[in-house]
Amino acid sequence: MAPKGYMTRRIQFSACHRLHSIHLSDVENKQIFGKCNNLNGHGHNYIVKVTLFGEIDPTTGMIINMTDLKKYMQEAIMNPMDHKNLDLDVLYFSDKPSTTENLTVFIWNQMKKVMDKSELLYEVEVHETENNIVKYRGE
Numbered sequence: 001m002a003p004k005g006y007m008t009r010r011i012q013f014s015a016c017h018r019l020h021s022i023h024l025s026d027v028e029n030k031q032i033f034g035k036c037n038n039l040n041g042h043g044h045n046y047i048v049k050v051t052l053f054g055e056i057d058p059t060t061g062m063i064i065n066m067t068d069l070k071k072y073m074q075e076a077i078m079n080p081m082d083h084k085n086l087d088l089d090v091l092y093f094s095d096k097p098s099t100t101e102n103l104t105v106f107i108w109n110q111m112k113k114v115m116d117k118s119e120l121l122y123e124v125e126v127h128e129t130e131n132n133i134v135k136y137r138g139e
């Protein structure tokens with residue numbers, strides 16, 4: 001059996017959002033989300049790392065071609081979210097807060113949809129700020 005490895009590609013996108021739950025009152029939203037509930041939103045330069053895990057093909061020396069992973073991430077992440085308002089432009093966030101946790105799940109689902117060998121998807125990591133980082137492994 002061929003050795004298995006992890007491969008990761010990193011991208012950055014810019015978007016704005018507001019933390020707000022339609023299941024809470026305005027007062028509760030303010031209490032829970034504080035400054036991040038500001039009506040007119042705020043922005044981030046999100047960093048996303050997508051990791052695949054799989055066999056290193058003995059002929060090509062690759063798990064998959066990074067060029068293909070780049071294409072998948074463009075379609076799954078950049079096209080729907082770069083320079084967008086996450087809450088207004090991305091349907092997924094119309095009924096759930098655009099937290100980094102929910103963002104990782106959305107990206108995971110998006111990657112699963114566009115990848116040819118989606119079973120290789122291992123982890124999605126999102127940096128909302130330098131200090132706030134969430135990882136999701138489809139569990």
Ligand SMILES: Nc1nc2c(c(=O)[nH]1)N=C([C@H](O)[C@H](O)COP(=O)(O)OP(=O)(O)OP(=O)(O)O)CN2
Pocket residue numbers: 019036042098099100101128129130131132
């Ligand atoms: N569990 C979560 N908590 C919070 C999230 C989140 O996605 N998941 N997000 C936010 C905000 O969107 C927010 O923009 C965070 O900004 P900020 O507090 O300014 O970020 P830092 O912690 O990196 O800034 P410091 O300078 O370190 O205060 C809030 N909570």
Ligand SMILES: [Zn+2]
Pocket residue numbers: 017036042043044128
């Ligand atoms: Zn934020």
